[in-house]
Each structure stands twice: as structure tokens, then as C-alpha cells.
Amino acid sequence: MLADAGLYLSAAGLAHAGAGAAVASSVSRPSGDPDDVIMNLRNTAERYGALAIALHWLMLALLIGVYAAIDLTDLYPKGSAAREALKAWHFTLGLSVFVLVALRLVVRWSGPVPEPAASMPRWQQRTANLIHLALYVLMIGMPLLGWLVLSAAGEPIRFFGIELPALMAANKALAEPLHEIHETVGTIGYFLIGVHALGALLHHYVMRDDTLVRMLPRRPGA
Ligand code: HEM
Numbered sequence: 606m607l608a609d610a611g612l613y614l615s616a617a618g619l620a621h622a623g624a625g626a627a628v629a630s631s632v633s634r635p636s637g638d639p640d641d642v643i644m645n646l647r648n649t650a651e652r653y654g655a656l657a658i659a660l661h662w663l664m665l666a667l668l669i670g671v672y673a674a675i676d677l678t679d680l681y682p683k684g685s686a687a688r689e690a691l692k693a694w695h696f697t698l699g700l701s702v703f704v705l706v707a708l709r710l711v712v713r714w715s716g717p718v719p720e721p722a723a724s725m726p727r728w729q730q731r732t733a734n735l736i737h738l739a740l741y742v743l744m745i746g747m748p749l750l751g752w753l754v755l756s757a758a759g760e761p762i763r764f765f766g767i768e769l770p771a772l773m774a775a776n777k778a779l780a781e782p783l784h785e786i787h788e789t790v791g792t793i794g795y796f797l798i799g800v801h802a803l804g805a806l807l808h809h810y811v812m813r814d815d816t817l818v819r820m821l822p823r824r825p826g827a
């Protein structure tokens with residue numbers, strides 16, 4: 606999973622290098638001055654700060670792990686140790702999404718959120734905002750739904766080996782419908798993430814604005 610993320614980030618870095626010139630005017634030069642370093646951590650009206658950027662790409666890596674773990678269970682027979690281990694990773698990584706999204710909201714609410722590119726028509730700004738909102742619903746709702754599925758099934762909920770309390774009393778009749786909702790929303794999540802990523806790539810390669818670049822780490826001296 607981390608290898609995937611590393612690969613992605615290097616690819617993203619290359620894309621950044623290509624588009625850097627287009628946004629040079631809107632990005633200030635980090636000088637190494639401690640004040641600048643702190644400023645670079647936070648969002649500005651033009652660009653995402655290092656904290657928001659790190660949390661954004663870490664979330665992508667985490668979600669690749671969450672989806673991969675549960676999808677790979679199909680390779681192993683029911684009840685096998687490998688299948689159970691993959692499920693346990695799905696639960697732990699899924700609960701980590703919940704922790705990370707809380708941090709992300711704190712960062713988002715503690716400063717400005719960059720304005721959309723000025724060239725973007727209103728309908729695109731509204732669509733992008735709606736998709737961002739839906740992604741937040743996914744990042745908060747899916748871990749909670751998963752937690753509810755295990756609670757209703759009366760199964761233990763382990764986060765890195767620590768047992769968490771059940772969110773509701775065991776109720777086998779509810780476990781199946783909750784599982785189905787979790788599964789359906791999980792599938793919708795694939796599409797949402799795909800549309801969101803496609804939008805970012807269209808902005809970068811077709812509309813050639815700074816939407817993607819400002820969500821990428823700054824190059825030193827850029
Ligand atoms: C963002 C977080 C999460 C996403 C995107 C996600 C997504 C998914 C997906 C796509 C499936 C496959 C459904 C299927 O084909 O059967 C699944 C199954 C499942 N998930 Fe999650 N999940 C997340 C978090 C969690 C958490 C935190 C838990 C529990 C603590 C959990 C518990 C389960 C359970 C019990 C299943 C059914 C496994 C089985 O078939 O035995 N999920 N999840």
C-alpha cells in the first residue's frame with residue numbers, strides 16, 4: 606500500500622514539475638525561515654498548506670489499503686488465517702480513516718480554504734464542492750457503518766489490537782441490512798473517488814489551471 610502511495614506521489618511530483626511554471630506567480634518561495642515554514646503548513650486563499658496536502662494524500666494511501674484488504678479476501682477460502690488477517694486489516698485501516706478525517710476537518714476549519722480557480726465556471730465550482738462534501742460523508746460514514754456492522758453482528762471491533770466498544774447492542778437481524786448499506790456505499794465510494802480524481806486530471810491536462818498543483822507538495826525553491 607505504501608509502495609503504491611510512494612509511486613503515486615512520485616508521479617504526482619513529476620506532474621507538479623511540469624505545471625510549476627503555470628502557477629509560479631501564485632506560489633510564494635519558501636525561504637527556510639521558521640516563520641515561512643509555519644506559514645507553509647497552513648492553507649492560504651490560493652493554495653493548500655503542507656498539513657492539508659499530507660493528510661489528503663495519506664488518506665488516499667489509506668483508502669487504497671482499506672479497499673485492497675477487503676477485495677483481496679476473495680483470493681482465500683472462508684475461515685482461512687489469511688482471509689481473517691485481511692479482514693482485520695480492513696477494520697483497522699478503516700477505523701484509521703475515521704481518525705484521519707477528524708484531523709483533516711480540524712485543519713480545514715482552522716484556516717482559509719483555497720478559492721477555486723478564477724477561470725472555473727460556477728457549475729463546476731458547485732459540482733466540485735458537492736463531490737468534496739460527498740467524500741467527507743464517505744470518510745466519516747463508512748467507518749461508522751463498518752463499526753455498526755460488527756456491533757450488530759456481536760463481533761469484536763479491534764483497532765490495532767485494542768478492543769473498542771460496540772456502537773449498538775448485538776442484533777443479528779440488523780447486521781445483514783447494515784452490511785448491505787456498507788457494501789453499496791463502498792461501491793459508490795469507488796465511483797466518487799474516480800470522478801474526483803478524473804476531475805483533477807482534467808483540470809491539470811485539459812483546462813491547464815492550478816487545481817492539481819496546489820494540492821501537491823511544493824518543490825524547494827519553486
Ligand atoms: C472508509 C472506510 C471503509 C470503506 C471504504 C469500506 C469498504 C468496504 C467494502 C467495499 C466492503 C466489501 C463489501 C463486500 O463486497 O462484501 C466492506 C466490507 C466490510 N467492511 Fe468495510 N469499509 C470501511 C471501513 C470499515 C470499518 C471501520 C469496519 C469495521 C470496524 C468495516 C467492516 C466491514 C465488514 C464487517 C465487512 C464485511 C466483510 C465480510 O464480507 O465478511 N469496514 N467494506
Ligand code: HEM
Nearest residue numbers: 661664665668713733737740741744798802805816817820
Ligand atoms: C485519486 C487521486 C486523487 C486526486 C488526483 C485528487 C486531487 C485533488 C485535488 C487536485 C484537490 C484540490 C481541489 C480544489 O482545490 O478544488 C483535491 C481536494 C480534495 N480531495 Fe482529492 N484527490 C484524490 C483522491 C482523494 C481521495 C481518495 C479523497 C477522499 C476520499 C479525496 C478528498 C478530497 C477532498 C475532501 C478535497 C477538498 C479539499 C479538502 O478538504 O482537503 N481526494 N483532491
